Amino acid sequence: MIVALAGGVGGAKMAEGLMRALPPDKLTVIVNTADDFNLYGLEISPDIDTVLYTLGGIANPATGWGIAGDTRNVLDAMPRLGEQPWFILGDQDLATHILRTARKQRGEPLSTITADFARHLGIPAAVLPVTDDPIATMVETPEGRLAFQDYFVRRQQRDDVTGVQFEGIEAARPAPGVLEAIKQADSIVLCPSNPIVSIGPILQVPGIRDALLHTDAVRVAISPIIGGKALKGPADRMLSTLGHESSALGVARIYLEIIDAFVFDERDAALLPEIGQLWPRSYMRQTIMGDRDDRARFGREVLEIAEAIRAEGAA
Amino acid sequence: MIVALAGGVGGAKMAEGLMRALPPDKLTVIVNTADDFNLYGLEISPDIDTVLYTLGGIANPATGWGIAGDTRNVLDAMPRLGEQPWFILGDQDLATHILRTARKQRGEPLSTITADFARHLGIPAAVLPVTDDPIATMVETPEGRLAFQDYFVRRQQRDDVTGVQFEGIEAARPAPGVLEAIKQADSIVLCPSNPIVSIGPILQVPGIRDALLHTDAVRVAISPIIGGKALKGPADRMLSTLGHESSALGVARIYLEIIDAFVFDERDAALLPEIGQLWPRSYMRQTIMGDRDDRARFGREVLEIAEAIRAEGAA
Numbered sequence: 001m002i003v004a005l006a007g008g009v010g011g012a013k014m015a016e017g018l019m020r021a022l023p024p025d026k027l028t029v030i031v032n033t034a035d036d037f038n039l040y041g042l043e044i045s046p047d048i049d050t051v052l053y054t055l056g057g058i059a060n061p062a063t064g065w066g067i068a069g070d071t072r073n074v075l076d077a078m079p080r081l082g083e084q085p086w087f088i089l090g091d092q093d094l095a096t097h098i099l100r101t102a103r104k105q106r107g108e109p110l111s112t113i114t115a116d117f118a119r120h121l122g123i124p125a126a127v128l129p130v131t132d133d134p135i136a137t138m139v140e141t142p143e144g145r146l147a148f149q150d151y152f153v154r155r156q157q158r159d160d161v162t163g164v165q166f167e168g169i170e171a172a173r174p175a176p177g178v179l180e181a182i183k184q185a186d187s188i189v190l191c192p193s194n195p196i197v198s199i200g201p202i203l204q205v206p207g208i209r210d211a212l213l214h215t216d217a218v219r220v221a222i223s224p225i226i227g228g229k230a231l232k233g234p235a236d237r238m239l240s241t242l243g244h245e246s247s248a249l250g251v252a253r254i255y256l257e258i259i260d261a262f263v264f265d266e267r268d269a270a271l272l273p274e275i276g277q278l279w280p281r282s283y284m285r286q287t288i289m290g291d292r293d294d295r296a297r298f299g300r301e302v303l304e305i306a307e308a309i310r311a312e313g314a315a
Numbered sequence: 316m317i318v319a320l321a322g323g324v325g326g327a328k329m330a331e332g333l334m335r336a337l338p339p340d341k342l343t344v345i346v347n348t349a350d351d352f353n354l355y356g357l358e359i360s361p362d363i364d365t366v367l368y369t370l371g372g373i374a375n376p377a378t379g380w381g382i383a384g385d386t387r388n389v390l391d392a393m394p395r396l397g398e399q400p401w402f403i404l405g406d407q408d409l410a411t412h413i414l415r416t417a418r419k420q421r422g423e424p425l426s427t428i429t430a431d432f433a434r435h436l437g438i439p440a441a442v443l444p445v446t447d448d449p450i451a452t453m454v455e456t457p458e459g460r461l462a463f464q465d466y467f468v469r470r471q472q473r474d475d476v477t478g479v480q481f482e483g484i485e486a487a488r489p490a491p492g493v494l495e496a497i498k499q500a501d502s503i504v505l506c507p508s509n510p511i512v513s514i515g516p517i518l519q520v521p522g523i524r525d526a527l528l529h530t531d532a533v534r535v536a537i538s539p540i541i542g543g544k545a546l547k548g549p550a551d552r553m554l555s556t557l558g559h560e561s562s563a564l565g566v567a568r569i570y571l572e573i574i575d576a577f578v579f580d581e582r583d584a585a586l587l588p589e590i591g592q593l594w595p596r597s598y599m600r601q602t603i604m605g606d607r608d609d610r611a612r613f614g615r616e617v618l619e620i621a622e623a624i625r626a627e628g629a630a
Binding site for chain 1: 355356357373382385386388389390391392393395396397398406407408409410411413414416417420431432434435436
């Protein structure tokens with residue numbers, strides 16, 4: 001059994017690569033929910049949806065998020081009624097939000113709804129929100145404290161992030177199956193997602209960091225930073241303004257205590273001496289994932305790394 | 316000042332005819348809300364929307380409800396997630412429901428939201444929900460008690476209606492402006508809507524029937540029944556199963572106490588002796604409304620009838 005900890009686009013691609021490299025039902029993806037928010041009364045779970053759409057084979061390949069071929073007819077009808085939307089919601093994507101909201105209002109937990117959506121989308125992996133309890137990323141900036149989507153979408157990440165909190169996280173419980181999956185895993189993959197706001201909240205849900213520290217599984221993290229830059233999103237600047245190094249090395253340091261192996265991009269070969277010193281089990285690979293086949297290629301490589309370490313441990 | 320009491324499609328067409336026959340800002344449309352319901356957590360007001368779309372010039376001319384050229388991309392994306400929709404919601408139409416729901420959740424009353432939508436749609440008439448309080452039509456049938464849209468849409472009006480109740484109506488207060496509009500009106504038009512489930516609840520909101528009884532305005536009702544049949548919807552069968560006559564005469568009897576004049580279709584000329592006996596001020600007209608010009612034509616005819624009666628009264 002393999003467990004992946006994932007945020008949005010980068011995490012979803014890695015999860016897809018692992019899924020395609022594994023027999024059915026061998027993968028559990030534990031997904032960040034701290035970006036979840038409510039818009040127009042609709043419950044939106046951006047990372048869950050990106051993972052569902054990617055694993056379900058319906059994601060928009062151009063953006064990594066949203067649904068391929070989606071339209072914006074609902075949003076386009078809003079200005080006529082006096083509303084200027086600031087968050088892009090495709091029509092097919094809205095179906096997800098509407099059905100999720102209706103089911104949450106009936107009292108169903110996010111984990112049940114997500115599992116049901118995954119089943120209907122024919123996904124041969126378990127997709128688990130890290131928690132069914134509400135958690136919310138808040139970022140501190142020179143302009144004040146901002147809700148995550150306010151910072152991320154509305155203000156287009158233009159503010160320096162000087163602090164990050166996950167509201168509600170102390171009271172959050174891991175969703176059903178999360179701790180069990182970590183305990184039973186052979187390998188755990190920390191996907192190339194933002195270590196601060198995507199993997200960060202997953203690790204801070206009470207019980208999860210502990211489970212990771214005490215599991216027998218081989219724990220492998222993949223750097224989302226290549227050449228000092230994030231492929232997508234504000235991880236690079238966020239690392240810098242929060243006092244980390246915006247590099248694979250900076251990411252490796254964050255994960256130091258909870259991983260067995262670190263994978264970073266070949267383009268960062270110059271960092272090998274430093275990363276290798278910090279963490280002997282470091283691996284350089286082509287970490288940028290292109291199409292499905294390329295994702296499966298990288299999924300296989302990551303699994304091979306984990307397998308090799310397991311074999312070593314068993315020897 | 317002219318006031319129209321309206322339900323959905325027939326009421327909206329009449330309201331449009333009156334609006335086009337009047338100078339701007341002379342018309343107030345008081346709209347039934349007893350069909351309102353919640354679907355997927357969205358607040359849907361079918362009659363309000365039909366009136367807004369019709370007066371705003373964006374209604375689907377083929378159906379009378381919904382928006383011209385609307386798509387169903389949201390609904391079409393639902394079966395993939397395990398939901399089989401039973402109620403048609405177009406994408407542009409959904410924008411209305413989503414924005415209304417969000418504003419209601421923020422505490423805005425339906426009347427404020429409706430007025431704002433009407434303003435944004437450039438409608439030169441006041442559109443008022445009959446009440447901001449929740450009222451809900453329930454129909455009794457041999458299959459049991461059904462919520463209105465369950466009867467109307469899901470079960471396609473196949474059940475005999477043996478009783479009708481409007482839940483919450485005793486506690487409902489007329490929305491701001493409703494009683495004032497009735498008191499200040501020169502003429503009040505009961506549109507050719509279903510007398511039981513469209514005009515019925517408007518009349519039963521406490522204070523409205525009384526205001527109609529005591530107004531100085533000329534009150535004109537238009538029969539929605541032609542040749543014993545409703546142009547649209549189940550009014551004909553509903554009248555029969557509730558013990559009324561399914562004819563213009565049956566409708567005239569229902570409105571007897573609260574109107575000054577009754578307008579019915581030329582095709583029902585055979586009913587003139589009976590209706591004329593019941594109600595001396597009865598008028599035969601071409602009541603089926605086609606395009607915009609035809610609606611304006613009928614609007615002018617109804618206004619002329621009311622004006623003639625007013626002139627008589629003043630003489």
